[in-house]
Amino acid sequence: MTVTIDENSGFCFGVTTAIETAERELKKGSLYCLGDIVHNGQEVERLDKLGLETIDYDDLRTLRNARVLLRAHGEPPSTYHIAKQNGIEIIDASCPVVLHLQKRIRDTYQSLHGKNTGAQIVIFGKKGHAEVIGLEGQTNNTAIVIESINDLDKLDFSKPIYLFSQTTKSVEEFEAIVEEIKRRKAKGESLFEYHNTICRNVANRVKRLQEFASSNDVVIFVGGQKSSNAKVLYHHCLEVNSCTLFVSSEADITQDILERCHRVERVGICGATSTPKWLMENVKKHIENYGI
Numbered sequence: 047m048t049v050t051i052d053e054n055s056g057f058c059f060g061v062t063t064a065i066e067t068a069e070r071e072l073k074k075g076s077l078y079c080l081g082d083i084v085h086n087g088q089e090v091e092r093l094d095k096l097g098l099e100t101i102d103y104d105d106l107r108t109l110r111n112a113r114v115l116l117r118a119h120g121e122p123p124s125t126y127h128i129a130k131q132n133g134i135e136i137i138d139a140s141c142p143v144v145l146h147l148q149k150r151i152r153d154t155y156q157s158l159h160g161k162n163t164g165a166q167i168v169i170f171g172k173k174g175h176a177e178v179i180g181l182e183g184q185t186n187n188t189a190i191v192i193e194s195i196n197d198l199d200k201l202d203f204s205k206p207i208y209l210f211s212q213t214t215k216s217v218e219e220f221e222a223i224v225e226e227i228k229r230r231k232a233k234g235e236s237l238f239e240y241h242n243t244i245c246r247n248v249a250n251r252v253k254r255l256q257e258f259a260s261s262n263d264v265v266i267f268v269g270g271q272k273s274s275n276a277k278v279l280y281h282h283c284l285e286v287n288s289c290t291l292f293v294s295s296e297a298d299i300t301q302d303i304l305e306r307c308h309r310v311e312r313v314g315i316c317g318a319t320s321t322p323k324w325l326m327e328n329v330k331k332h333i334e335n336y337g338i
C-alpha cells in the first residue's frame with residue numbers, strides 16, 4: 047500500500063500568507079483576528095494556542111487600542127472605519143487578489159454613482175460569506191448578490207449589468223450565468239459587462255482533484271465540518287471515486303477505514319483549500335502506522 051498526499055490540496059497562497067503573518071505578529075505581542083482565520087477548526091485551535099484570539103464584529107466595536115489581524119477574505123470599508131475610531135491597529139492580511147477585486151468593484155461603483163442609469167453591480171457569490179460582505183461594502187451595500195443561476199430573476203435586464211464573481215466560485219457556473227444573462231438581454235437594449243474574477247489559484251482545483259481521486263483506490267478527504275468548500279470538493283471526489291471518505295482529522299479514522307485502506311494498493315489523501323498540510327500528514331502517518 048502506498049499513501050500519497052495530493053500536492054494541490056491545502057491552503058492557497060492567500061491563506062498561507064495570512065497564517066504566516068499571524069505567526070510573525072504574535073511574536074510581537076497580543077493579537078486578535080476578526081473571524082476565523084481559516085474555515086478549519088484544528089488550524090484555528092493551533093493558532094489559538096499560540097495566542098491568536100478570534101473576535102467578531104461586536105467585539106471589534108467594543109475593543110480599544112489593540113492589534114487586529116484581517117484575514118485573507120478582505121473586509122468592507124466599515125471595518126477600517128471602526129478600527130480607526132477605536133484606535134485599533136490593523137494588521138492587514140487581506141489577499142492581494144481579493145484587494146484587487148475590491149478595487150475593481152469600487153471603481154465601477156464610483157464611475158456609476160449619481161448617474162441614475164439604473165445600473166446594477168452584481169456579485170456571483172455566497173450571501174453572508176466574509177469575502178462577499180467585503181465586496182458588497184465597496185458599493186455601499188447596493189450590489190446584488192446572486193448565489194446561482196436561479197437568482198437571475200432578481201435582475202432588471204432592461205438596465206445595465208456589471209457582473210463580478212467571488213474568487214472561489216466555479217468557472218462553469220459563472221460561464222452559465224453569463225450565457226443566461228446574454229440570452230435574456232438578447233434584444234441588446236442595454237449594456238452587459240462581465241468580469242471573470244475567479245482566482246486562478248483555485249479555478250482548476252476541481253479538475254486536478256478529480257484526476258487525483260480517480261488515480262487512487264481509496265480516497266481520504268480531510269476537511270473541516272464547517273467548511274462549505276470542503277463539502278463541495280468532497281462531493282467532486284465522490285463523483286469519480288465512490289470509495290471517498292470524509293474525515294476531519296485522524297481521530298475520525300475508524301478501524302473499518304484502516305482495514306479498507308490496507309486492503310488496496312493506492313490510498314490518496316486530499317483536502318480543501320482550508321485544510322492544513324500538517325493535518326493531512328497526520329492522517330497519512332496514522333494510516334501507514336496501522337498494524338505496526
Ligand code: SF4
Pocket residue numbers: 058059060061118119141142143144213214245246247248
Ligand atoms: S483570492 Fe485566491 S489566493 Fe487569495 S485567498 Fe482567495 S483563493 Fe486564496
